[in-house]
Amino acid sequence: MSKQNKLTIGLFGFGVVGEGLYKVLQQTPSLNANLKKVCIKHADKERNAPAALFTTDKNDILNDAEINVVVEVIDDADAAFEIITTAFKNGKAVVSANKKTIAEHLPEFLKIQQETGLPFLYESAACASIPVIRNLEEYYDNDLLHSIKAIVNGSTNYILTKIFEENLEFNVALKQAQDLGFAESNPKLDVEGFDAANKWTFLLTHAYGIVEATENILFNGIQNIQLSDAKVAKEKGYEVKLVAQAKKLSNGKVAALVLPQFVSKENPLALVKNEYNGVVIESGFADEQFFYGKGAGSFPTASAVLSDISALRYDYRYEYKKLYHHQPFGLSNDYYLSVFVSAASWNNIPIDDFEWIDESYAAKNRCYITGVIHYSKLKDDNWWKHNGISLILDANAVIEPESLEAIRPEKAITFLEQVL
Ligand SMILES: NC(=O)C1=CN([C@@H]2O[C@H](COP(=O)(O)OP(=O)(O)OC[C@H]3O[C@@H](n4cnc5c(N)ncnc54)[C@H](OP(=O)(O)O)[C@@H]3O)[C@@H](O)[C@H]2O)C=CC1
Numbered sequence: 001m002s003k004q005n006k007l008t009i010g011l012f013g014f015g016v017v018g019e020g021l022y023k024v025l026q027q028t029p030s031l032n033a034n035l036k037k038v039c040i041k042h043a044d045k046e047r048n049a050p051a052a053l054f055t056t057d058k059n060d061i062l063n064d065a066e067i068n069v070v071v072e073v074i075d076d077a078d079a080a081f082e083i084i085t086t087a088f089k090n091g092k093a094v095v096s097a098n099k100k101t102i103a104e105h106l107p108e109f110l111k112i113q114q115e116t117g118l119p120f121l122y123e124s125a126a127c128a129s130i131p132v133i134r135n136l137e138e139y140y141d142n143d144l145l146h147s148i149k150a151i152v153n154g155s156t157n158y159i160l161t162k163i164f165e166e167n168l169e170f171n172v173a174l175k176q177a178q179d180l181g182f183a184e185s186n187p188k189l190d191v192e193g194f195d196a197a198n199k200w201t202f203l204l205t206h207a208y209g210i211v212e213a214t215e216n217i218l219f220n221g222i223q224n225i226q227l228s229d230a231k232v233a234k235e236k237g238y239e240v241k242l243v244a245q246a247k248k249l250s251n252g253k254v255a256a257l258v259l260p261q262f263v264s265k266e267n268p269l270a271l272v273k274n275e276y277n278g279v280v281i282e283s284g285f286a287d288e289q290f291f292y293g294k295g296a297g298s299f300p301t302a303s304a305v306l307s308d309i310s311a312l313r314y315d316y317r318y319e320y321k322k323l324y325h326h327q328p329f330g331l332s333n334d335y336y337l338s339v340f341v342s343a344a345s346w347n348n349i350p351i352d353d354f355e356w357i358d359e360s361y362a363a364k365n366r367c368y369i370t371g372v373i374h375y376s377k378l379k380d381d382n383w384w385k386h387n388g389i390s391l392i393l394d395a396n397a398v399i400e401p402e403s404l405e406a407i408r409p410e411k412a413i414t415f416l417e418q419v420l
C-alpha cells in the first residue's frame, strides 16, 4: 500500500471499540479514510449510525475488492481468527484489537505475514492508548532491554483501586468496569488474569522475540486477593497491583510472569489507578522510563486503532526485529520467587516446597507466610490458584539461582517455631 493509496475500511464490530472508532474517524477527516461497511452480529440492535452502513454478512466486507483495510474489533476470538485469515487471503491489510485471538494464533499470524507481506497492526490490543508495541518494536535494542514491569489490564486495576481505596465491594467494582466498557464480554478473562497474560505473550515477542503460548507463562488474576492482604501491604508501605513483568537473567533467558505483586510507593506503577495502565522499562544507558495512559475504554482504544490505520498510509508493518533480526530469547524456568501467601488454613500451603519461610503468622480466619520458592514449584502445581489462596509477589520477587545462598537466612528456623 503506497502513501497515495486511499484507505477504504471494512469494520467488524460496533460495540465499545467499534462505535468509538466510528466517532473518532468522523472527527479525523484529514486521515482521508472511507468507512465503507460495518459488519455486526445482531441486525436488530439500535445503532448510532446510518442503517445502510451495516451488514451481518462478513463477505460484504471480505469479498469487496475496494476495501483494502479490515479493522476487526469483535468480542468473539474464534470468529475473529476466521475474519483475519480470510482478509489476508483476500489481500487486505488488517488492524485488530483482539488480544485473545492474537495470543492464541501468533505463530499462524507470523507465518501469514511472512507469506503475504501484508500489514497486521494491533497496537490497541495491549495497554490501549499507550503506544507500547511500536516502542518495544522500534526503540529498544534487544541487548539493552533489561526489564519491563507493567499494568496491562484496565479492569483489574480499576477494581483494585475501587475496593482498596474506596471500599467498594468486588462485585460492585466489577459491574462498574463492565458498565464503563472496560471489561471483556466474559469478565473472567480480566479477573482471572487471562487477558493480561494474553497481552504479555505478544508484548514478549516485540520486546524479546519470544513466541510462547499463554499457558507457558505463570499467571493469575486478582480473584483471590483479600482485603486483609491489602492491609498487610499497606503496613509494609506497598500497594497490590496485577503486574506483568519480564526480566533478563544472567543465564541469557527471560523470567516472565503475570501475577499480583506488592508495589512500593516509589514505583511509578503505584501511581497507576483505575483503568489506567503503566509500563516501566529499564534499559541500558537510558535507565528507567515510564509510559502511562488509559488502558481500556471506547475512545482510548479507538485512538490506538486510529493510529494503526494512519500508519498503514505510510506502509508501516511490524518487522518483529527481536525475532527475525536478533537472537531471540527464551523463557527461563530456573529462578526463585519471593512470595507472600495467605490462605484459610496452613494445610492449603505446601510449606515443604519452599526454600525457606521468612515470616508466618495466623489471624482469626487467615494465615500468612512470606518465603522463597523455586519457579518450577509454582509452574508444576496449581495449589496457589485454588481454595481461595492468595499469592502475591514481593516487590523485588525474582531471585537468580546464584544469588540464593547469599540471601538465605543463616539460621534455619522451622516453620512451626515461627508461627506467632
Ligand atoms: N473495551 C475495551 O476497552 C477494549 C477492548 N478490546 C478488544 O476489542 C474487541 C471488542 O471489544 P468491545 O468493543 O469492548 O466489545 P463489545 O462487546 O462492546 O462489542 C463487540 C462487537 O462485536 C460484534 N460481534 C461479535 N461477534 C461478531 C461476529 N461474528 N461478526 C461480526 N460482529 C460480531 C458485536 O455485534 P453486535 O453489536 O451485533 O452484538 C459487537 O458490535 C475485543 O476483542 C476486546 O478484547 C481491546 C482493547 C480495549
Ligand SMILES: N[C@@H](CC=O)C(=O)O
Residues within 6 Å of the ligand: 125, 126, 127, 128, 152, 153, 154, 155, 156, 182, 183, 184, 190, 195, 295, 296, 297
Ligand atoms: N478488558 C481489557 C480491555 C482492554 O484491553 C482491560 O480491562 O484492560
